[in-house]
Amino acid sequence: MLDFSEERKRFGESCTACGLCVAVCPIIPETDVRDIEPAAIMESVMALYHSGTMSPTAKTRIYSCMSCQTCKNECPEGLDPGLGLSLARAILQEKGEPTPRGLSFLLPETEFNLMKAIEAIQLKPEERPWVTDVVRQKPSSSKTVLFTGCTGLMQPDLVSTALDLIRRVDPSAQALGGIDYCCGDTNLRAGNPAASASHFLRLVEGLESFSPKNVVFLCPTCNSFFDLHAPKTTWSWQFITQFLVDHLEKLGPLKELNATITIHDACHLVRGEKPESESPRTLAKAIPGIKVVEMENCAENALCCGGSAMAAAGKPGTDFRARRLKQAVDTGAQIMAPYCPGCQSVFTPERPNLPIQIESLITLLGRSAGICHEDKLFRFLSYRDGKRVLSEAEECVQASELPKEKLMGFITKYFR
Numbered sequence: 001m002l003d004f005s006e007e008r009k010r011f012g013e014s015c016t017a018c019g020l021c022v023a024v025c026p027i028i029p030e031t032d033v034r035d036i037e038p039a040a041i042m043e044s045v046m047a048l049y050h051s052g053t054m055s056p057t058a059k060t061r062i063y064s065c066m067s068c069q070t071c072k073n074e075c076p077e078g079l080d081p082g083l084g085l086s087l088a089r090a091i092l093q094e095k096g097e098p099t100p101r102g103l104s105f106l107l108p109e110t111e112f113n114l115m116k117a118i119e120a121i122q123l124k125p126e127e128r129p130w131v132t133d134v135v136r137q138k139p140s141s142s143k144t145v146l147f148t149g150c151t152g153l154m155q156p157d158l159v160s161t162a163l164d165l166i167r168r169v170d171p172s173a174q175a176l177g178g179i180d181y182c183c184g185d186t187n188l189r190a191g192n193p194a195a196s197a198s199h200f201l202r203l204v205e206g207l208e209s210f211s212p213k214n215v216v217f218l219c220p221t222c223n224s225f226f227d228l229h230a231p232k233t234t235w236s237w238q239f240i241t242q243f244l245v246d247h248l249e250k251l252g253p254l255k256e257l258n259a260t261i262t263i264h265d266a267c268h269l270v271r272g273e274k275p276e277s278e279s280p281r282t283l284a285k286a287i288p289g290i291k292v293v294e295m296e297n298c299a300e301n302a303l304c305c306g307g308s309a310m311a312a313a314g315k316p317g318t319d320f321r322a323r324r325l326k327q328a329v330d331t332g333a334q335i336m337a338p339y340c341p342g343c344q345s346v347f348t349p350e351r352p353n354l355p356i357q358i359e360s361l362i363t364l365l366g367r368s369a370g371i372c373h374e375d376k377l378f379r380f381l382s383y384r385d386g387k388r389v390l391s392e393a394e395e396c397v398q399a400s401e402l403p404k405e406k407l408m409g410f411i412t413k414y415f416r
């Protein structure tokens, strides 16, 4: 496993504050440090590393990082600047800086967090299509296990579609999910490397209990995190698009869908530990009637969804998301197709206001294969009426493990 303390030490000793990572960083133009010299921006970060000096410039640089990996191959010292900035968040925490609220709201440790709330209004605990506690539920062995990732919890329809597709290949496949199983990326990005490492180990243990041969990740960040840590396991792992491409012929006849789509790539697939951008395109082209048009930035040059910056820095992130959505609209496609549930959850709240539909590539493939699960979240968002959502989600709210009053307050605000 990667040793985060060593990585922090290495970054502190090796970064020369040359600023090359700032010069290529796509979020900087959206922030209030855009007019500061790149080297000066990184000097402020290194002042935090070396002497604990906090400055507004350093904080903006550190919290606006989207972990998009654009800068990864630019560093002359062979460092991963995104990782260095995540580890700098730990230094900020040690100095007493509170974790930004948007980030805390995503942490699995937070009693009432975004994933749990969005999940709770769509399905009752007993309806979850995934195993949530391997100790209590003692799952039987299965050759293939799908890991939902924390953002998959917000899209149970997507998880069900993915699982149905996988079961056409391996009927015994099961899914592991629930907020207690996380790859640890959120904690790393929130400046808690120790918690990140323990989440990762717990997830490996959880997956082991299925005695799998192959683990399929619904989230490309989880997949890349496994590539980064490279745990010693008796099983292999793959991102879902790669798994589906390997087994296309077993998915059954695919019916025509007739649509022009543009693919929103995920940073952690196209610039991840083992970068590739072909598997999503192979899947799209396998669907009869689907025409793919590319955005101005695509494949290895794709722009991030902006989600991490939205959570940690607010406006720069929402502006960045708008920039990406404009690129999608400009293609003239009918559908923007992300394949990462995290990106999808970042774009979905904007969906009712856009002249382009947003539908996961996995959902499109499922539709073509005759698999349909209702996207309840989109239905609720399109009402733009918290009271109506509250009344339709009443049974789920009552069955939820979350505090009811708090959940009802959240619904009223989130869906207004």
Ligand code: SF4
Residues within 6 Å of the ligand: 021, 024, 025, 026, 027, 064, 065, 066, 067, 068, 069, 070, 071, 072, 081, 082, 085
């Ligand atoms: S990972 Fe992306 S957002 Fe973060 S510093 Fe690098 S280029 Fe900028």
Ligand code: SF4
Residues within 6 Å of the ligand: 014, 015, 016, 017, 018, 019, 020, 021, 022, 042, 074, 075, 076, 077, 078, 079, 080, 081, 084
């Ligand atoms: S992380 Fe690398 S590219 Fe960025 S300032 Fe430091 S040495 Fe330069």
Ligand code: SF4
Residues within 6 Å of the ligand: 148, 149, 150, 151, 152, 181, 182, 183, 184, 185, 186, 219, 220, 221, 222, 225, 342
């Ligand atoms: S990569 Fe992101 S979405 Fe996937 S489990 Fe980890 S934190 Fe959650």
